[in-house]
Amino acid sequence: MRRHVRIARDADAVWAVVGALERQHEWFPTESTRMEGSTRWVTLRSGLTFEEEIVTHDHALRRYQYRIVGNPGISHHLSTVDVLDDGDGGCTVVYSIDMVPDVLAMVIGGAAGEGLETLRRRLEHAEGAR
Amino acid sequence: MGRKILFVTTDQQRYDALGCNGGTVARTPVLDGLAAAGVRYTRAHPQNVVCMPSRSTMVTGQHVATHGVWMNGVPLPGDAPSIAEDLRRAGYRTALVGKAHFEPFLDPFLRFAENRLAANDAHAEWVDAPDGGRAPHRGFEHMETATHGAVGPFHYAQWLRAHHPDDVARFFQVLDRDLEVSALPGGDTGAPQVKRNEIARERYHTDWVADRTIAWLDSLASDDDWFCWMSFPDPHHPWDPPASELGRVDWRELDLPAGYPEDRAERERILDGKPRHWRGWYDGTFVSNYEAPARWVPATLTADQVREVNAMAHIENELVDEAIGRVLARIAARGWADDLDVVYTTDHGEMQGDFGLLFKGPYHVDALMRLPLLWRPAPRAGVAPAVVDAPVGLVALAATFADIAGLPRPAYVESPRLPTSADDARALGHERVLTEWDSVLFGKVVGLRTIHRDGWTCTTALPGTVHDGTEGELYDTVEDPLQRVNRWDDPSLRAHRDALLDDLRAHLPAPAGPRRPCDAPV
Numbered sequence: 001m002r003r004h005v006r007i008a009r010d011a012d013a014v015w016a017v018v019g020a021l022e023r024q025h026e027w028f029p030t031e032s033t034r035m036e037g038s039t040r041w042v043t044l045r046s047g048l049t050f051e052e053e054i055v056t057h058d059h060a061l062r063r064y065q066y067r068i069v070g071n072p073g074i075s076h077h078l079s080t081v082d083v084l085d086d087g088d089g090g091c092t093v094v095y096s097i098d099m100v101p102d103v104l105a106m107v108i109g110g111a112a113g114e115g116l117e118t119l120r121r122r123l124e125h126a127e128g129a130r
Numbered sequence: 131m132g133r134k135i136l137f138v139t140t141d142q143q144r145y146d147a148l149g150c151n152g153g154t155v156a157r158t159p160v161l162d163g164l165a166a167a168g169v170r171y172t173r174a175h176p177q178n179v180v181c182m183p184s185r186s187t188m189v190t191g192q193h194v195a196t197h198g199v200w201m202n203g204v205p206l207p208g209d210a211p212s213i214a215e216d217l218r219r220a221g222y223r224t225a226l227v228g229k230a231h232f233e234p235f236l237d238p239f240l241r242f243a244e245n246r247l248a249a250n251d252a253h254a255e256w257v258d259a260p261d262g263g264r265a266p267h268r269g270f271e272h273m274e275t276a277t278h279g280a281v282g283p284f285h286y287a288q289w290l291r292a293h294h295p296d297d298v299a300r301f302f303q304v305l306d307r308d309l310e311v312s313a314l315p316g317g318d319t320g321a322p323q324v325k326r327n328e329i330a331r332e333r334y335h336t337d338w339v340a341d342r343t344i345a346w347l348d349s350l351a352s353d354d355d356w357f358c359w360m361s362f363p364d365p366h367h368p369w370d371p372p373a374s375e376l377g378r379v380d381w382r383e384l385d386l387p388a389g390y391p392e393d394r395a396e397r398e399r400i401l402d403g404k405p406r407h408w409r410g411w412y413d414g415t416f417v418s419n420y421e422a423p424a425r426w427v428p429a430t431l432t433a434d435q436v437r438e439v440n441a442m443a444h445i446e447n448e449l450v451d452e453a454i455g456r457v458l459a460r461i462a463a464r465g466w467a468d469d470l471d472v473v474y475t476t477d478h479g480e481m482q483g484d485f486g487l488l489f490k491g492p493y494h495v496d497a498l499m500r501l502p503l504l505w506r507p508a509p510r511a512g513v514a515p516a517v518v519d520a521p522v523g524l525v526a527l528a529a530t531f532a533d534i535a536g537l538p539r540p541a542y543v544e545s546p547r548l549p550t551s552a553d554d555a556r557a558l559g560h561e562r563v564l565t566e567w568d569s570v571l572f573g574k575v576v577g578l579r580t581i582h583r584d585g586w587t588c589t590t591a592l593p594g595t596v597h598d599g600t601e602g603e604l605y606d607t608v609e610d611p612l613q614r615v616n617r618w619d620d621p622s623l624r625a626h627r628d629a630l631l632d633d634l635r636a637h638l639p640a641p642a643g644p645r646r647p648c649d650a651p652v
Contacts, residue, residue: 003647029239045240046249046283073307101308103236103420103651106203110649111239 001097001109005116009123011091015062015083017123018093021054027122028115040066056080068099076100079108093119132222132355133508133534136461136472137527139188139359140450141181141229141278142366142490143476145500147447155379155440156447160455161504164472166515168506169550173521175563175582176478179490179498180421181231182206182652183566184477184524189213189232189268191528191543193564195639199232200568202420203648205242206232208257208267211542213528215269217357217535225272225346228339228361232268234650235282236309241649243267244275248285270359274342276335278304278363279370285342286335300329302368309651313426317369317442318381321435322426322488324442327370334372335363336446340453344460352465357531360457362450365480367489369442371449378448381434381441389484389497389612390436397486403616405591405601407492407576408485416596418574420651422489429486436483443482467509471534474504475524484612492567494580494589494603495613499565505530505548513550520555521563521582522548544639564638571651581634587613588630604630 007014017023022035024042034041040052055078056065062083068074080096095112099105146153150165151172176184178194186192186199186206191213199206218224233242240246243255244267253272259265267273276286279301290297302325306312317324331337343360350356364371391397401409410416414427454474461470481487484497503522507513529539529547539546549555562583569576577592585608593599604620604627605613617623 029241044238045246046238048238073309101310103309106648107234107236107238107650110203110234110647111241113647113649114241 001099001102001105002094003109003113003116004092004094005120006086006090006092007120007123008090009126010089011062011083011085014091014093014119014123015059017119018081018083019057019059019062019064021057021064027119029111029118074099074101074104131353131469132536133511134355134461134466134470135217135222135357135531135534136457136470137357137359137531138454138472138474139228139361140365140447140476141361141363142478142480143447143502144479144482144497145502147365147444148502150504151502153444153447155384156444156451158447158451160451160458161474161502164474164506165504167509168472168504169513169516169518169548171503171505171522171548172517172519173563173582174475174501174503174523175499175521175565176501176524177565178567179478179492179494179565180419181229181477182234185231186210188477188524188527191525191540191545193525193544193639194566194568195641196544198642198646200566200645201570201648202652203234203236203650204646205234205649208243209260211540212269213531213540213543214357214359215265216532216537216540218266218269218271220535220537221355222535223272223350223354223356224266224270224358225274225343225356226268226270226359226361227272227274227343227346228276228335228359229278229363230268230273230275230361231277235277235652236650237283240283244273245283247273247275248288249283272346274346276339276363278366278368279335281305286338289338290333294333297329297333300327300370301325302327302370304368310425311420311423313423317438319432319434319438321369321431321438322423323367323369324438325368325370326373326376328373331372331374331449334449336449336453339363340456343457347457347460347464355535357535360454362453364450365443365446367480369439369446371442371445375445375449378445379441381438384437384441386433386436387440387483389482390433390486391614392433394486400614401485403614404603405597407591407596410596411491411493412486416574417572418569418576418596419491419571422491424572428488431483431486431488439488440482443480469508469510471508471511472504472506473527473530474502475527476501477524492569492576492578494565494567494578494587495605496587496607496611499580499582499587503548505550507534507550516551518549518552518555520549520552520560522555522560523563523565526560562633562637564634566638570648579634579638581630581637582607583630583633586626586630588627588634590631590634602627
């Protein structure tokens with residue numbers, strides 16, 4: 001499952017938000033985010049909490065990857081978020097999900113799609129947007 | 131005072147579920163009485179044969195290509211037009227009690243308003259309206275939600291968990307550990323999605339929907355005008371009615387339905403005459419959609435399993451009929467009987483054994499497309515009882531509700547109102563009804579476009595991962611009411627087939643925009 005959005009802001013400005021992993025709830029449709037070392041807990045509006053292991057957090061590449069861990073209903077998960085410089089002053093944010101059960105990837109993909117759109121609106125309407 | 135509107139829907143109910151439509155198993159005296167006093171439609175089709183697209187058509191009055199809910203899991207946008215909102219703005223009190231499903235069910239993020247209500251202990255979510263005012267989500271000032279059992283973020287499940295927690299596990303668990311639709315066998319015959327449910331009848335969702343409808347009606351003033359969508363989750367699978375009611379229909383004594391060819395060779399010969407996805411689903415090699423258990427193989431379905439599933443569904447049909455009777459009695463007690471319009475239908479049908487299949491999918495035959503539809507106009511309107519054979523679609527409902535309320539036909543709807551007679555059908559132009567299917571799931575891409583007119587059902591299978599664009603189905607529903615003979619390739623009917631396809635292309639709206647993403651499997 002993959003979702004993406006084109007944002008008319010430079011990649012560094014977008015990565016400043018996307019790469020701040022403890023601030024994910026500011027654009028992703030979740031209730032709260034808590035970080036401790038390389039572990040992140042994301043609480044959904046339903047009260048469900050996902051424990052996540054951050055496996056990549058690469059500022060130079062503008063990429064982070066995380067796995068949902070400790071959830072018996074999820075046998076495999078790896079999500080990758082990339083901010084790609086389009087070279088024209090804008091960028092593309094790509095959110096990819098590999099997951100078993102795969103139907104849950106659709107659900108997280110749907111949330112990612114909403115989150116990316118929120119991110120675009122927020123950053124393009126922010127001061128300094130092109 | 132205006133006319134009151136009780137809009138009753140079931141989920142996944144066949145045309146022959148009702149006695150007035152020739153059904154011989156379930157006793158449905160309440161609905162039969164409404165049919166006798168009102169208008170009964172013998173050729174009503176949905177514009178899509180799964181829940182979300184079909185329900186979106188009901189509330190918007192638009193074909194699938196226009197409202198854009200092309201598959202279960204694609205949410206109807208919050209700002210989509212809604213006949214409920216038009217009625218509310220005209221002064222009607224508005225409610226939806228039961229199954230909504232304009233937005234995906236599988237929603238742990240609670241992204242969608244109809245899924246947030248119960249969690250927020252609310253019955254409406256008010257949002258900014260285009261005119262600068264505030265309006266309830268989807269136009270319903272009161273929503274009390276339910277689905278098939280004690281699952282999901284809905285009011286019924288919340289109520290059951292809070293007050294009768296032991297009942298929660300009594301229902302069939304629809305999803306398995308992998309979140310796939312469960313193929314677990316049950317009942318006496320090992321049929322899929324069948325379970326003996328020891329819940330007390332008064333706590334089953336059918337009676338709950340009626341109870342909550344009555345409670346909302348009781349909250350209204352006598353001179354209020356109102357539109358209430360009472361939406362029963364049954365007889366959609368799982369088939370797990372209250373065990374206390376199982377004596378109503380003994381599956382052992384049930385005749386096999388006419389649509390079930392008991393002889394395996396005949397069954398498979400019929401399937402082989404249809405486009406290849408039919409036989410693929412039967413053999414378990416082709417699953418295109420989430421609405422049926424992916425790990426169940428229809429070829430394993432036995433005659434006794436067909437009997438048991440039918441018995442369960444008809445028990446549920448009887449419970450729905452009796453629940454409607456209770457609501458109508460309360461409405462009469464409030465003094466509203468002479469002002470009451472009742473419209474009854476369902477969102478799509480169910481295979482229920484036809485062709486050796488269960489559930490639903492890209493199969494545009496009467497089992498899934500021919501629906502029960504009744505309109506009992508308010509007695510004071512003086513509309514003569516009628517049986518209308520002209521093809522009509524659920525796309526006509528929104529204009530019908532507007533007409534009942536004395537409102538002009540909204541600009542956004544794509545059909546005239548339902549006709550009240552054969553002459554009225556001709557005058558309104560009800561000549562054809564169109565149905566679309568699109569699915570992109572599990573690596574399978576399937577698209578169907580169907581027209582029904584003049585007694586013929588014609589379906590073209592669009593190019594995808596299964597079809598190359600040359601396959602289709604053509605049935606004479608008068609001479610072949612069970613749709614056993616596919617005449618798509620009959621040279622003598624080539625010109626007729628092509629004329630039907632031309633008519634389909636001429637009348638099906640073009641997509642209103644780019645295809646929106648699917649946010650969940652259901």
